[in-house]
Amino acid sequence: MAPTRRDFLKIAGFSAISLALPPLPSLAAAKAGMPSASDLFARSPGPLQPLKAKRWAMAVDAGKCPPGCRDCIAACHRVHNVPAFGNPKDDVHWIGAERVEDVFPAETHPRLPESIRALSIPVLCNHCENPPCVRVCPTQATFKRADGIVMMDYHRCIGCRFCMAACPYGSRSMNYRDPRPFIPKLNPDFPTRTKGVVEKCNFCEERLARGVLPACVVACREKALTFGDLEDPGSDVRRVLERGFSIRRRPELGTGPQIYYRL
Amino acid sequence: MLEKALTGSRGYGIWVALLLTLAAIGFFFYLRQLNYGLGITGMSRDVSWGLYIAQFTFLVGIAASAVMLVLPYYLHDYKAFGKITVLGEFLAVSAVIMCITFVLVDLGQPGRAINLLLYPSLRSVLFWDVIVLNGYLLINIVTGWTVLGCEKKSIPPPAWVKPLIILSIPWAISIHTVTAFIYAGLAGRSFWLTAIMAPRFLASAFASGPALLILFCLILRRFTRFDAGEQAIQTLAKIVAYALATSIFFVLVELFTAFYSQIPGHMQHLKYLFAGLEGHNAIAIWMGVSAVTAMVALILLMIPQTRQREPFLVVACIGVFLSLWIEKGLGLVVTGFVPSPLERITDYTPTGPEWAITGGIWALGLLLITMFYKIFVSVKKEA
Numbered sequence: 001m002a003p004t005r006r007d008f009l010k011i012a013g014f015s016a017i018s019l020a021l022p023p024l025p026s027l028a029a030a031k032a033g034m035p036s037a038s039d040l041f042a043r044s045p046g047p048l049q050p051l052k053a054k055r056w057a058m059a060v061d062a063g064k065c066p067p068g069c070r071d072c073i074a075a076c077h078r079v080h081n082v083p084a085f086g087n088p089k090d091d092v093h094w095i096g097a098e099r100v101e102d103v104f105p106a107e108t109h110p111r112l113p114e115s116i117r118a119l120s121i122p123v124l125c126n127h128c129e130n131p132p133c134v135r136v137c138p139t140q141a142t143f144k145r146a147d148g149i150v151m152m153d154y155h156r157c158i159g160c161r162f163c164m165a166a167c168p169y170g171s172r173s174m175n176y177r178d179p180r181p182f183i184p185k186l187n188p189d190f191p192t193r194t195k196g197v198v199e200k201c202n203f204c205e206e207r208l209a210r211g212v213l214p215a216c217v218v219a220c221r222e223k224a225l226t227f228g229d230l231e232d233p234g235s236d237v238r239r240v241l242e243r244g245f246s247i248r249r250r251p252e253l254g255t256g257p258q259i260y261y262r263l
Numbered sequence: 264m265l266e267k268a269l270t271g272s273r274g275y276g277i278w279v280a281l282l283l284t285l286a287a288i289g290f291f292f293y294l295r296q297l298n299y300g301l302g303i304t305g306m307s308r309d310v311s312w313g314l315y316i317a318q319f320t321f322l323v324g325i326a327a328s329a330v331m332l333v334l335p336y337y338l339h340d341y342k343a344f345g346k347i348t349v350l351g352e353f354l355a356v357s358a359v360i361m362c363i364t365f366v367l368v369d370l371g372q373p374g375r376a377i378n379l380l381l382y383p384s385l386r387s388v389l390f391w392d393v394i395v396l397n398g399y400l401l402i403n404i405v406t407g408w409t410v411l412g413c414e415k416k417s418i419p420p421p422a423w424v425k426p427l428i429i430l431s432i433p434w435a436i437s438i439h440t441v442t443a444f445i446y447a448g449l450a451g452r453s454f455w456l457t458a459i460m461a462p463r464f465l466a467s468a469f470a471s472g473p474a475l476l477i478l479f480c481l482i483l484r485r486f487t488r489f490d491a492g493e494q495a496i497q498t499l500a501k502i503v504a505y506a507l508a509t510s511i512f513f514v515l516v517e518l519f520t521a522f523y524s525q526i527p528g529h530m531q532h533l534k535y536l537f538a539g540l541e542g543h544n545a546i547a548i549w550m551g552v553s554a555v556t557a558m559v560a561l562i563l564l565m566i567p568q569t570r571q572r573e574p575f576l577v578v579a580c581i582g583v584f585l586s587l588w589i590e591k592g593l594g595l596v597v598t599g600f601v602p603s604p605l606e607r608i609t610d611y612t613p614t615g616p617e618w619a620i621t622g623g624i625w626a627l628g629l630l631l632i633t634m635f636y637k638i639f640v641s642v643k644k645e646a
C-alpha cells in the first residue's frame with residue numbers, strides 16, 4: 001500500500017523531532033568520567049555492522065566488582081527504560097546485585113574469605129540453552145532465538161507469570177502497575193512496557209543489531225563483564241573462560257545457563 | 264427449566280440478593296484492579312502467584328470430585344447415588360466456572376487472553392489445562408442438563424449421554440493431574456517438584472469435594488423437600504474419610520523424604536510452611552489450624568458413632584473443607600515461592616481488594632450452585 005498523506009506527515013514529524021533534539025546527555029556516569037558514555041547511546045545508523053554469533057554468552061569476573069558498584073545496573077536500566085519503583089513489591093529489574101551465598105548457595109561455605117563473601121555479584125537472565133520459561137509460556141510470548149537470546153514479546157504476553165514461577169534464577173519481573181511514570185529518564189530509542197506484562201534482560205539485542213556491545217558491558221569500568229560468541233574460539237568470552245575455573249548458577253537443573261562466573 | 268431459578272421463597276430471594284451484592288462488590292474492585300494493575304494485590308516480584316491461583320488450584324479439586332458420585336453409580340451401579348449424581352455435575356460446572364474466572368482475574372493483560380488460542384504452545388502445561396478445564400465444563404453442562412431435562416419429562420436419558428458420562432471419569436482425573444503438573448514440572452521450585460503432586464491433589468480433591476456435597480445435601484434436606492438419603496450421605500462420608508486419610512498420609516510422606524534426607528533445599532520450604540522461617544510465620548499459623556482441623560475431622564469421620572450423627576458430620580465436613588482450603592487455597596502455592604531463588608523470604612499478605620475480588624468470585628460460584636440446585640429441586644418436586 002502506498003503511504004498515505006497521514007503516514008507521510010507522521011514520518012516527517014518524527015524526523016523533524018529527531019533532528020531538532022540534541023543528542024541525549026547520557027548517564028550520570030559521564031560526569032564520573034566513564035569512558036564509553038558515548039557508546040551507551042551509540043546511534044550510528046550507518047557504518048557499524050550488526051554483531052552476530054552462534055551462541056551469545058557472558059563471563060562475569062565477579063572478583064573485579066568493586067563493593068557497592070552499580071554501574072552495569074544503572075546503565076542497563078537507563079537504556080531499557082526500566083522503572084524505579086523504589087519498593088521490593090513492585091520492583092522491576094533486569095540486573096541485580098546479590099551476595100555470593102545467595103547466588104551460589106550450594107557452592108559457598110562459611111569459611112570463605114571475607115573478600116569473597118563481601119562480593120556483590122551481578123545476576124541477570126541466563127539466556128538458558130534449555131529455558132524453562134520458554135517451555136511453560138502458554139502463548140510463545142517468550143522465545144529463544146537461534147543465537148541463544150531468550151526474548152520477550154511484550155505485545156503478546158498475557159501476564160500469567162508462569163515464566164516467573166518457572167525461572168530458577170529469579171530473573172523475571174512483572175509490571176504490577178503502569179511503569180511509565182516511574183521511568184527516571186526516558187530513552188526514546190527503546191520501547192517502554194505497559195502494566196501487566198513480564199520483562200527481563202534481553203542481552204541488548206537491540207544494540208547488537210546496531211553493532212554495539214551490551215550496555216552493561218560497556219558501562220563496566222573494571223571490565224568485569226565480557227560478552228561474545230561461545231562457539232567462536234577467538235571470542236573475548238572464550239578467552240576469559242580459558243583463563244581458569246568458572247561456574248554457572250544451578251547447572252544441575254539442566255537449563256544450560258550462559259552466564260559464566262569467575263570468583 | 265432455567266425459569267425455575269428465577270422464582271422462589273423470600274429466603275431464596277434474600278440469599279440470591281446477598282450473593283449478587285458480594286459479586287458486585289468483587290466486580291467493582293476488579294475494575295479498580297484493571298485500572299491500577301495487579302499491584303493492587305499482595306503479590307510481588309518474589310511471590311508472583313497468590314490467592315487467585317491458589318483458589319483456582321483448590322477449586323479444580325472441587326470440580327474433579329463429581330467423579331466420586333458418577334463412578335460408583337455408572338460403573339458399579341451403586342443406586343444410592345442415582346439421585347444426586349446431577350448435584351455433583353452441577354457442582355463441577357460451578358467450580359470450573361470459578362476456576363476459569365480466577366485464572367482470568369489473575370492475568371496482567373486479560374484482554375489478550377485469546378492469545379492462548381491464537382498462539383498455542385503445546386509444550387505449556389497451562390495451555391493443556393485450559394483445554395481440559397473447558398472440555399470438562401462442556402461435558403458436565405451437557406450431561407447434567409440432559410439428565411435433569413429427561414427427569415423432568417419422566418423419560419430415560421438418551422443413549423448417547425452414558426458414554427459422555429463415562430468419559431467424564433478419566434477427564435476429571437485429567438483436570439487435576441494437569442493442574443498439578445503446572446507445579447510439579449518446574450525444576451527451580453523444589454517444594455513443588457515432587458512426583459506425588461498429582462496424587463496429592465486427587466486425594467485432597469476427593470475429600471474436599473464430597474465434604475462440600477454432604478453439606479449441600481444436608482442443607483437441601485433442611486430447607487427443601489429433597490432428601491438425598493441417609494445411605495448416600497453416609498457413603499459419601501466414608502469416601503471423605505478415606506480420601507482425607509490418604510491426603511494426610513501423602514503430606515507425611517513428603518515430610519519424611521525432606522527431613523530424613525536432610526537436604527536443605529527440600530527442608531526449607533516445608534519449614535516455612537509448618538514452622539516459619541526467621542520469624543516469618545503467618546502461613547505456619549494457618550497451617551497449624553489446617554493440621555489440627557484435619558486430624559479432628561478424620562477422627563470424627565472414622566468413628567461410626569460420630570460419623571452417623573448429623574451435628575458431628577457437619578462439623579467434620581466443615582473441618583475437612585476448611586483444612587484443605589488452607590492447604591491448597593493458601594499454603595501450597597505461596598510456599599513454592601518462599602524462599603525465593605535468591606534466598607529471600609518475602610511475606611505475602613492478600614490485600615483488601617484481593618479478598619473482595621476473591622469473595623466476589625466465590626459468591627458468583629455459590630450463586631450458580633444455588634440456581635442449579637433450585638432448578639434441580641423444582642424438577643424433583645414435579646417429577
